[in-house]
Amino acid sequence: MKGKSRARDAPGLKGAAAEPRGTQGELGASESPGSAGHSSRHRVLARISRAVARREKRAHPGQLQTPQPPDPVVGFARRFSDSGGRVVTANRERHRGEWLTTFMKGLNLGATVGVAVGTDVPPEMRPNMPEAPPDRAAAGVVLAWGAIAETGSLILEPGGGRAVQLLPPVLFIWVPVGRILGRMEDALLELQTRLPATVALHSGPSKSADIGRTVVTGVHGPGRCIAVLDRTPSSLTPLRALSVRTEAYQHR
Amino acid sequence: MNVAFFVTCLADHYFAEAAADAVRLLRHLGCEVTFPANQTCCGQPAHNAGRGREAVRMAHHTLGVFRNADAVVLPSGSCAAMVRKTYPGIAGERIAEADALAAKVFELGEFIVRRLGVTRLGSGLTGRRVAIHQGCHALRELRLEAEPDTLLGGAGAEVVPWEAREECCGFGGLFSVKMPEVSTAMADRKLDTLPDVDWVVSGDGGCLLQLEGRSRARGQEVEFLHLATALWRGVADGPRDGSGWQRPEGHRHAG
Amino acid sequence: MRIRSNEYRKRSREIIRGDPAVREAVTGATLAFDRNRKQAYEEVDADAWRRWAEGVKNHVLTHLDDYLAEAEAKLEANGARVHWAADAQEAREIVTTLAEKASVKSIVKGKSMLTEEIGLNSALESVGIRVCETDLGEYILQLLDEPPSHILGPAIHKSLGEVRRLFADRLGTSSEDSPNALAHAARRELRDAFVDADMGISGANFVVAETGTVVLIENEGNIRLATSLPRVHVALAGIEKLLPRMSDVAGFLQLTARAGTGQPTGCFVSLIQGPAAQPGDDGPEEVHVVFVDNGRTAVLEHEHAWEALRCVRCGACLNVCPVYRQTGGHAYGWVYSGPIGSVLDPGLLGLREAMPLPFASTLCGACTDACPVRIPIPELLLRWRQEAQEQGLAPKAEGLALAALAGVASRPALYRLAGSVASRLGATGAGRALPVLREWSGDRAAPQPSRPTFRRLWRDGIE
Numbered sequence: 001m002k003g004k005s006r007a008r009d010a011p012g013l014k015g016a017a018a019e020p021r022g023t024q025g026e027l028g029a030s031e032s033p034g035s036a037g038h039s040s041r042h043r044v045l046a047r048i049s050r051a052v053a054r055r056e057k058r059a060h061p062g063q064l065q066t067p068q069p070p071d072p073v074v075g076f077a078r079r080f081s082d083s084g085g086r087v088v089t090a091n092r093e094r095h096r097g098e099w100l101t102t103f104m105k106g107l108n109l110g111a112t113v114g115v116a117v118g119t120d121v122p123p124e125m126r127p128n129m130p131e132a133p134p135d136r137a138a139a140g141v142v143l144a145w146g147a148i149a150e151t152g153s154l155i156l157e158p159g160g161g162r163a164v165q166l167l168p169p170v171l172f173i174w175v176p177v178g179r180i181l182g183r184m185e186d187a188l189l190e191l192q193t194r195l196p197a198t199v200a201l202h203s204g205p206s207k208s209a210d211i212g213r214t215v216v217t218g219v220h221g222p223g224r225c226i227a228v229l230d231r232t233p234s235s236l237t238p239l240r241a242l243s244v245r246t247e248a249y250q251h252r
Numbered sequence: 253m254n255v256a257f258f259v260t261c262l263a264d265h266y267f268a269e270a271a272a273d274a275v276r277l278l279r280h281l282g283c284e285v286t287f288p289a290n291q292t293c294c295g296q297p298a299h300n301a302g303r304g305r306e307a308v309r310m311a312h313h314t315l316g317v318f319r320n321a322d323a324v325v326l327p328s329g330s331c332a333a334m335v336r337k338t339y340p341g342i343a344g345e346r347i348a349e350a351d352a353l354a355a356k357v358f359e360l361g362e363f364i365v366r367r368l369g370v371t372r373l374g375s376g377l378t379g380r381r382v383a384i385h386q387g388c389h390a391l392r393e394l395r396l397e398a399e400p401d402t403l404l405g406g407a408g409a410e411v412v413p414w415e416a417r418e419e420c421c422g423f424g425g426l427f428s429v430k431m432p433e434v435s436t437a438m439a440d441r442k443l444d445t446l447p448d449v450d451w452v453v454s455g456d457g458g459c460l461l462q463l464e465g466r467s468r469a470r471g472q473e474v475e476f477l478h479l480a481t482a483l484w485r486g487v488a489d490g491p492r493d494g495s496g497w498q499r500p501e502g503h504r505h506a507g
Numbered sequence: 508m509r510i511r512s513n514e515y516r517k518r519s520r521e522i523i524r525g526d527p528a529v530r531e532a533v534t535g536a537t538l539a540f541d542r543n544r545k546q547a548y549e550e551v552d553a554d555a556w557r558r559w560a561e562g563v564k565n566h567v568l569t570h571l572d573d574y575l576a577e578a579e580a581k582l583e584a585n586g587a588r589v590h591w592a593a594d595a596q597e598a599r600e601i602v603t604t605l606a607e608k609a610s611v612k613s614i615v616k617g618k619s620m621l622t623e624e625i626g627l628n629s630a631l632e633s634v635g636i637r638v639c640e641t642d643l644g645e646y647i648l649q650l651l652d653e654p655p656s657h658i659l660g661p662a663i664h665k666s667l668g669e670v671r672r673l674f675a676d677r678l679g680t681s682s683e684d685s686p687n688a689l690a691h692a693a694r695r696e697l698r699d700a701f702v703d704a705d706m707g708i709s710g711a712n713f714v715v716a717e718t719g720t721v722v723l724i725e726n727e728g729n730i731r732l733a734t735s736l737p738r739v740h741v742a743l744a745g746i747e748k749l750l751p752r753m754s755d756v757a758g759f760l761q762l763t764a765r766a767g768t769g770q771p772t773g774c775f776v777s778l779i780q781g782p783a784a785q786p787g788d789d790g791p792e793e794v795h796v797v798f799v800d801n802g803r804t805a806v807l808e809h810e811h812a813w814e815a816l817r818c819v820r821c822g823a824c825l826n827v828c829p830v831y832r833q834t835g836g837h838a839y840g841w842v843y844s845g846p847i848g849s850v851l852d853p854g855l856l857g858l859r860e861a862m863p864l865p866f867a868s869t870l871c872g873a874c875t876d877a878c879p880v881r882i883p884i885p886e887l888l889l890r891w892r893q894e895a896q897e898q899g900l901a902p903k904a905e906g907l908a909l910a911a912l913a914g915v916a917s918r919p920a921l922y923r924l925a926g927s928v929a930s931r932l933g934a935t936g937a938g939r940a941l942p943v944l945r946e947w948s949g950d951r952a953a954p955q956p957s958r959p960t961f962r963r964l965w966r967d968g969i970e
Contacts, residue, residue, distance in 0.1 A: 013566070013751055041591035044746065044800045049572040051808040057569045060751060061562035064758035066551070079771055135702065151761060151772040162735040162789050166728055184772070185757035192753045195718055197585075197784045198734075201760075201776040206728040210644035210660060212667025213536050214686035219643055219694055220701075221728020221775060259961045264926065268957030272969045287965050290919035298909045300870060302892025302901060306913030313917040388871035420829045424869025426905065428947065431867060433520045436950045437530060437833040438869075465951035 013060045063185065072149040072180045073229070079152025083204030084217060085225040092231050100141070100172065100228065101127040109138045109170055116168055118142035118160025125174055125230070134161070140168035140222070145199075146179035147227070148187045153201040154227060155187060165200065171222035173202070176230050255283040255363075256321035258314075260331045261293045262457040263478075267327070270457070270478035274327040274360050277484050281368055291317045296334040297425055304342065311339050315349045323367065324357045327480050329390025329455050332359040337393045359390055361399040361455055361479055371406045376489030378408030381449040382482065385442070385463065387456030388420050396455075400479055404453060407486030416445040423462035439466035446474065455479040508626050508654060511840030512852060512861045519838040519867075529664045533656070533835040536663040540826040543769025544877060556762050561881040563758070564817035567749050568807065574716040574749040575798060581719025585781030587794040595625035598799045602708070602741055603630055605795055609739050611636055611705040615697075617723065617730035618642035619710030620658060620820060621743045621799060623842045624855075627708070639700040641729035646693055650677055656836035656844070659767050659822035664835040697729070707733035707791070711744035712819070713759055714796070717752040720780050721796060724763060724773035731775050740791040742779070746798050747807070747816040759819065766879035767821035806854035811890045815850045817880040824874035824884060830867060839864060846874035850887040858891060862900050865891035926960060 069075035077087040090099045104115070104127055114132025121143045134140060142165050146155040154173050156165050165171065181187045191199060206221035217223040255278050263271040278285050295310030314335065318324045326332045336354040343350035364370050382404055390396045401411050422428065422438025439462055446452065452474055454460050464476040477485075511518070522529050567574055579589045592598035606614065614636055616622065628638045628649075640649040644662035648655060650673055655661030662670075670689060674680040678692045709730055713722040721742045723730045734740045750756060756778070764770045783790030807813050825831045825845035836844030841861075843851050849868060853861040865888050874884045895901045915921045947953060959967075 013570075040593040040597055040800075044591055044593055044798070044804060045572050045575060047800075047804040048575070048746070048807060051804060051813070052569055052572055054808075055569050055813070058562065058565040060566040061559050063754060064556060064559045066758070066761070083770065083774065135698075153772060153776070158784070158788065158790055162731075166732055166735065183757070184761065185754050188753045188757050191778075192718060195720070195778075195780050197779070197781050197788075197790060199778040200731060201772065201778075202774070203770075203772050203776075204774050207726045207774055208643045208690060210642070210647065210662055211670050211686040211689050213539060213663075214667070216687045216690040219690050219727040219729070220641065220697065220732055264961045265956050266954055268959060268961040268964055271961040272964050275965075275969050289923075289962075292916035292919055292922040293912065295913070295916070298913055300889065300892070301905065301909050302865075302889065302894070302896040303909045303913070304893050304896075306910055309913050309917045313919075388869065388873070392872035392876060418873075420869050420871035420873070422829065422869060424871070427866070427869045428951075430863070431516065431519065431830075432948060432950065433523045434830055434833045434867070435869075437523050438829050439951070441534065441829065441832070461954045462951070465947065465954060468952035469950055 066150060066183055066185070069149040069182045072182045073177050075149030075182065076147050076152055076180050077227075077229075079149065080154075080204060080225075080227055081152075083152055084207065085152070085204040085227060087227045087229065089229040089231060096125045096174075096230065096232065097123070097127060100125070101129060103228075104129065104139065104172065107170075113138040116140045116164040118164050120160035121174065134163040134167040137164075137168045139170040139172060140164045141172045141174070143174045144176070144179070144227075146181060146187060146190075147175050148181055148184045148201070150183050151201070151203055153184070153203040155191070156200045156202055157196045158198050159196065162198070162200075165202070166221050169218055169222060170224040170226070172226050172228055174230050175227050176234075253283050253368075254322045255285050256318055256324045257285050257287050258291055258294075258318065258324050258326045258331070258335075258357075259287070260326055260328045260457075262461075263327045266461060267457045267478050270481045271327050273478070273484035274325070274480035277360070277364070277373070277480060277487065278325065280487055281364065281370060286321075288317050288321075294331045294334045296331060296338075299334065299338060299342070300425055308342050308344065311342055311350070312346060315339070315343065315346055315353055318353055318357075319349065321356065323363065324353065325360055325363045326357070327360050327455070327478065328457060329359040329362075329387045329394055329396060330458060332357055332362070333389035333393035359394055359396060359455060361403055361483075362390075362394060362396050364483075365399045365402055371402050373403060373407050373483055374487035374489070375408045377404060377482070377486040380409040380451065381412050382409045382451045382453050383412050383414045383447055383449040384417060385414075385421060385452055385454040385459055386418065387454060387459050390455055391418060400453065400455060403479075403483055404486070407483065409482075409486070412447045412449050414445065414447055416442050421459045421462045423458045425458065428462060435462070436466060439463055440470075443467055443470065443472060446472075449474065451475045451477045451482060453477050453479055453482045508623055508842050510856055510860050512856070512864050514840055515838055515863055515867055518840065519834045522834045522838055528666050528669075529835050530833055532666050533664050534832045536657075536660055537826040537828075537832050540659070540768060540822070541877070544766055544823055544826065547765035547769035547771075551761075551765065553765075556758065557879055557881050559758060560762050560819075560879055561817060563750065563755055564880050567751060568747065568813060568816055571746065571749065571807065574751060575746060577716040578714050578719055578749060579798075581716065582781065582796055583719075585719045587719065587781040587796055590795060590797045592797055592799045592801070595801050598625045598743065598797055598801065599627055599630040601797050602627060602743070603634055605739070605741060606631060606636055606706055607634065609705065609793065611739065613637045613639070613700070613704045614706045614708055615639050615641050615700050615704040615729075615733045615737060616645070617707070617709040617725065617733045618645050618661065619708070619743060620655070620842055621710050621745055622708060623655060625743075625799065625801060627743075639697065639704070641697050641700065641733055642725075643690060643693055643727060643729075646697065647673065654837065654842065657822060657825055658820050658843075664837070701732045701736050704733070704737040706739040706741065707735075707737040709734055709740070709742050711742045711748050711796070712763065713750045713756060714744050714748050715750050715753050715756060718780065720753065720756075720778050722750075722756055722760070723777040723779070724760060724775075726768075726770075726774040728775050731777055734777055734779060735790055738791055739793045739795070740779070740782075741795045741797065743797045743799055746800055746803050762879045763819045763821050766819075766823040766877065802855035806851070809854055811887060812850065812854040814882055815847065815854060815887060817882055818847050818851065819880060821879055823877040823879060827873045827877040829871065829873070830869065839867070846884045847882070850882070850884055850891065853891045858894055858898065859900060862895060865895060866901075923962065926962065
């Protein structure tokens with residue numbers, strides 16, 4: 001029908017001549033709780049292999065060349081704002097925690113309830129406000145591992161706690177400007193070298209248009225997202241390693 | 253240029269005058285028009301119903317009918333798409349013939365604009381407000397997006413934007429019978445959004461039957477015209493500047 | 508989910524005639540989605556992106572056994588457990604057993620068409636587990652005990668007024684409340700469910716073989732919550748959801764979001780490799796991935812229909828489809844509706860069960876132009892129609908009429924004779940050459956045949 005040419009596969013991808021792996025028994029030995037689990041694995045894979053064997057192999061088309069945004073910081077700020085987020089820049093001259101405290105107080109968030117702060121936010125970036133657990137806090141403060149201009153996304157890893165990224169109605173996210181990348185693919189390739197248990201990409205506040213086609217924010221996740229650009233010199237270098245699984249954990 | 257006219261079943265039986273207008277237009281543009289008498293149906297109804305064998309029989313017959321034509325013109329985007337886009341896939345061992353026919357088959361407006369290079373036909377439509385409904389196969393298989401605007405606008409008509417212009421009218425041949433409520437609701441969506449116009453113009457008779465049939469049942473007053481008729485009126489009516497009816501100015505283009 | 512596709516004609520008629528608000532709500536919502544999609548496609552080189560995505564999916568589908576094995580190995584190495592379900596019943600059993608083993612009392616779910624497909628909720632409820640849909644649209648439908656009507660906007664067929672009445676009745680909101688107030692009432696209800704739940708269930712938009720990553724796209728944040736707060740996360744993935752490598756995710760995330768809602772990406776994207784890193788970290792202690800076949804291998808084996816497995820469930824074909832817009836998804840009688848449902852359901856369910864869905868289309872082709880993975884939907888519809896004819900599943904009379912037409916149409920003299928007889932008999936008779944038009948009812952004025960026909964005009968000479 002189409003693509004009759006048998007182009008050479010990109011490196012690392014399944015080659016046209018690759019034999020189906022037949023002996024995954026020990027690898028996939030996770031006996032399913034359903035009694036027929038293992039035989040189903042075999043049956044499903046065998047049936048797929050038969051179907052696949054009859055069809056001409058298609059090569060992977062390689063990378064999708066999306067354009068590099070000219071200025072990642074500007075690009076990120078525009079996209080993130082377009083999807084309902086807000087972008088502010090912390091005053092470089094001041095202590096970042098103090099700056100954030102003043103800024104948050106100016107927003108009148110009902111801060112008497114307290115704020116939840118990600119455990120990986122360094123002391124100099126924490127607001128000077130009473131702390132509260134994520135499910136009761138008026139606001140959350142977390143630190144992004146990086147950001148993506150192309151899609152206006154913040155890259156959040158789980159090290160500082162997932163609940164604080166999701167439960168407070170207002171979320172402040174520190175974004176080191178040196179970690180704002182242009183393209184999503186480049187960000188994922190960088191992440192891929194040491195992936196934590198989960199990575200979340202947040203691109204603006206929680207939204208839904210399920211009721212009467214009217215967009216409402218804050219349906220489940222934060223209703224207001226404020227990306228705080230950190231332009232201090234330390235923000236220009238990679239912050240820290242991602243919190244990856246330990247060897248011991250992997251083999252438990 | 254010699255043009256073999258492929259009238260199509262629907263135009264033969266329901267749009268005979270429009271088909272005649274298409275012939276008049278082609279002659280006006282300097283074409284020598286022939287009408288191979290042994291032509292029948294392009295086979296699309298059978299193809300769309302899943303009757304592959306029957307469709308192939310009709311396709312093979314049609315390949316023979318137009319084998320020696322220089323160009324084949326149809327007053328239907330849908331049937332033209334069948335010949336150009338579908339025949340090569342179903343012709344079997346007669347693929348070479350199908351490819352040859354596909355290369356020389358045209359929908360009427362397409363032929364005038366793309367093959368003859370004519371964009372201005374008379375000016376008799378000055379003051380006319382028209383809405384264009386492009387049949388889906390003309391639009392998405394033949395990619396005839398601007399041709400009707402070019403020709404109708406070129407003849408002086410004001411082409412009025414129509415929100416649902418590119419949406420299907422709900423005809424779909426057998427679909428209009430098998431799923432009558434859905435089909436009618438689709439026509440309603442078109443008619444509900446129809447702007448205030450004198451004419452609705454389409455290059456496909458099926459769409460016109462559907463839209464006009466529904467519009468008459470609803471009591472909506474608007475005239476539905478085949479593209480061939482609208483364009484011929486533009487030529488034959490001459491400028492509407494008070495000078496009255498004019499004969500066509502003769503052959504503007506030798507093809 | 509009970510299959511009611513055979514009732515398409517009856518149900519579409521009932522919806523159009525009996526519940527006009529559905530048509531209005533669905534048309535409004537899909538037109539808005541589609542406008543956004545068009546604009547989002549224009550901002551990028553959409554044709555190149557779509558060709559690329561088609562290529563990646565074709566590559567995956569022709570190496571699917573390898574990629575599934577690789578994904579399984581990587582997920583297991585990440586600490587997730589992988590299960591295989593050949594059919595719906597087995598998938599239900601796997602999840603139910605997992606829930607019982609972990610003493611689960613309460614489950615929160617993210618929107619997943621696959622769990623609808625296998626009827627998971629009722630299976631879990633039958634063993635006494637509370638299941639709470641957390642996507643706002645799905646939540647509305649769970650309160651109403653209705654199936655979703657659209658892949659992306661499950662409740663798009665519901666008007667604001669209907670939701671107001673429902674929430675006033677069930678959540679005690681005011682009948683004048685704004686969408687914002689209604690959404691926040693649901694947020695309060697669901698927040699408790701998230702905190703109480705022992706298990707979160709999600710689907711999977713993609714599974715990356717190279718890294719063993721489950722990718723989930725959403726806008727509300729409910730999937731992030733459902734996969735973060737409870738101690739067990741179960742992701743159900745159709746076997747066709749694989750992507751070779753992490754870098755492919757970038758293109759697919761952006762293209763899927765642009766196709767579905769016109770966004771550059773979903774507001775929340777989760778990339779899940781496995782359970783929480785350390786005991787004591789928040790995040791699930793157990794992550795399970797269930798690969799579900801349930802008819803997909805049959806589609807993969809099919810000479811033509813396998814191309815439908817490229818589908819990323821963005822809903823773009825539904826949004827652009829003028830047929831779907833008149834009724835919404837319920838008329839189609841199963842979980843996958845609209846153009847993609849009409850080509851996928853015959854493969855997943857068997858053609859007999861899915862009749863007459865391949866015929867529920869005018870073949871207008873708008874779907875193919877919108878599809879981010881370029882599934883040739885009209886072509887596949889025609890293939891299914893052909894199979895329906897071959898298997899005698901299409902109405903006999905119609906087949907005979909078309910066969911007769913073919914017989915006549917390949918004999919010019921007979922064709923001319925039939926035509927001229929028909930034209931002399933007037934409107935009804937003319938239908939004999941064009942069997943379609945004879946059956947139009949009073950909703951459309953009968954077409955007026957030309958007298959004389961073109962053939963006659965030509966013979967007499969056209970001035």
